[in-house]
Amino acid sequence: MPQTVKGVIARSKGADVEVVDVVVPDPGPGEAVVKVDACGVCHTDLHYREGGVNDEFPFLLGHEAAGTVEAVGEGVTDVQPGDFVILNWRAVCGQCRACAKGKPWYCFATHNASQKMTIAEGDEMAGTELSPALGIGAFIEKTLVHAGQCTKVDREASAVAAGLLGCGVMAGFGAAVNTGGVTRGDSVAVIGCGGVGDAAIAGASLAGATTVIAVDVDDRKLETARRFGATHTVNSTETDAVEAIQALTGGNGADVVVEAVGRPETYQQAFYARDLAGTVVLVGVPTPEMEVTLPLIDVFGRGGALKSSWYGDCLPSRDFPMLIDLYRQGRFDLDGFVTETIGIGDVESAFAKMHGGDVLRSVVVLDQAAAGEEVGA
The missing domain is CATH 3.40.50.720 (NAD(P)-binding Rossmann-like Domain)
Structure with a gap:
């Protein structure tokens, strides 16, 4: 049954972001619903809000996320409910000319969920389909993604730090x-x-x-x-x-x-x-x-x-687990990228801090217990 959860959207170009109720469908074939533990605030989210990526408003923002798979759709075998995953925006197809040449990090046909999340009843835009940032949309309690966008990693890693591999840290x-x-x-x-x-x-x-x-x-x-x-x-x-x-x-x-x-x-x-x-x-x-x-x-x-x-020429299935292992060994300081943890309602203020160069990363904590971090730390 579809679920209604809280998520952060940008309704129109330049408008302050808002927390609204969002309807998340049950996963269809090849899809997964992920309970988001934490999600970093990236410059790309600000670019979406400012219309710098495209004009497919309203956007469901957030994409540097880690969480737990809650449900999977038909045909999904690589991940299962209970897996701790980092979300990625390069779910490789395995069939395009780049993949066929053994260069899947250049995949030309990456996957996203087929179904759309929508704004819930009671809002002036009720029923409107949301465009998820980078095909993810993770400033939300639960999100719908293609199963290939879920990369399983060691659960002992901090979700607050691990999610940053989903974009900026991996890119650099x-x-x-x-x-x-x-x-x-x-x-x-x-x-x-x-x-x-x-x-x-x-x-x-x-x-x-x-x-x-x-x-x-x-x-x-x-x-x-x-x-x-x-x-x-x-x-x-x-x-x-x-x-x-x-x-x-x-x-x-x-x-x-x-x-x-x-x-x-x-x-x-x-x-x-x-x-x-x-x-x-x-x-x-x-x-x-x-x-x-x-x-x-x-x-x-x-x-x-x-x-x-582009995305650090990464292959998530290869690079994310490797970097998490290095992090767990104390050889790669992912925690050092986290300036502060914040709540879901603090994204707009995080954008302001980003403009001022005051943070490396603000990280939205959606499940404090699972993320193992105190909001406002």
């Missing part, structure tokens, strides 16, 4: 390790030290990079970057970032430069801050109107690679 870690191929002895520079950039720093450090340079305009963020493994920091309002990176790498530039801002000027810095055969990885998300201009002779003369990283 994967940008360095999966896309950039950082390995032992490499020099790495990361431009932009928010949650994604810090995850790239942590990934580079864990992969064995010996020089890890953090670049930002905020000294608070640079100090945090040191906690995640940065060996050097550069405030680019005080020092030319390219010159500083070159000076810290014997005049050569870094082997891998991760651009975690998504702006033309920082991408240009990344391009010129790499070694002649180095790699630039763009993981920061630009807006559609942004353009970058580079002398073609410089592109030709430098070799190496210019790459973009």
Whole structure:
């Protein structure tokens, strides 16, 4: 029988988010209902609210989540009720040309639930279908997803920390390790030290990079970057970032430069801050109107690679359990990304803190007992 639960929606472009009653259908074939324990507040949720992704309002926000499978539909075998899972927005199809080539992290036909969650009776928009953020929609007590969006992990992991692998932390870690191929002895520079950039720093450090340079305009963020493994920091309002990176790498530039801002000027810095055969990885998300201009002779003369990283080129079934194991071993500080835990009604204030650069991640706790965290901590 369909359930009615509380969820956070964005009704229209720029409007403050609201907590409303949402109807969650029983899972159909290939689907699962997940009781959400905790969900991080990501910049992408703010982009949805601002109409920066598309205009398919109203949106059910939230996507960096961990919780427990409550029910599954016909044909679901990979997960079952009671499994502790991290939700992902890359449920690979296994059949498209990318999957057939053995590169499922580029899957062109990822799955989402077929059924829609709707606004419940008693609301002026009752019956309206909701567009779940990144096909998930997890600022809600229970959500409906495709079963392939559920990745089973060790239940002993904190849901508050584990859910962050669902987007930002995985994007940054994967940008360095999966896309950039950082390995032992490499020099790495990361431009932009928010949650994604810090995850790239942590990934580079864990992969064995010996020089890890953090670049930002905020000294608070640079100090945090040191906690995640940065060996050097550069405030680019005080020092030319390219010159500083070159000076810290014997005049050569870094082997891998991760651009975690998504702006033309920082991408240009990344391009010129790499070694002649180095790699630039763009993981920061630009807006559609942004353009970058580079002398073609410089592109030709430098070799190496210019790459973009979408979701850290991750394969959730491979990467999530591995990173949770590293977290449980004390080798990957997922807890360090959590600035505060909040309630379901505090998402709008979390957006304001995000604007001010005051948090790495606010995390909405929906089941305090299951998440093992005190709201407001």
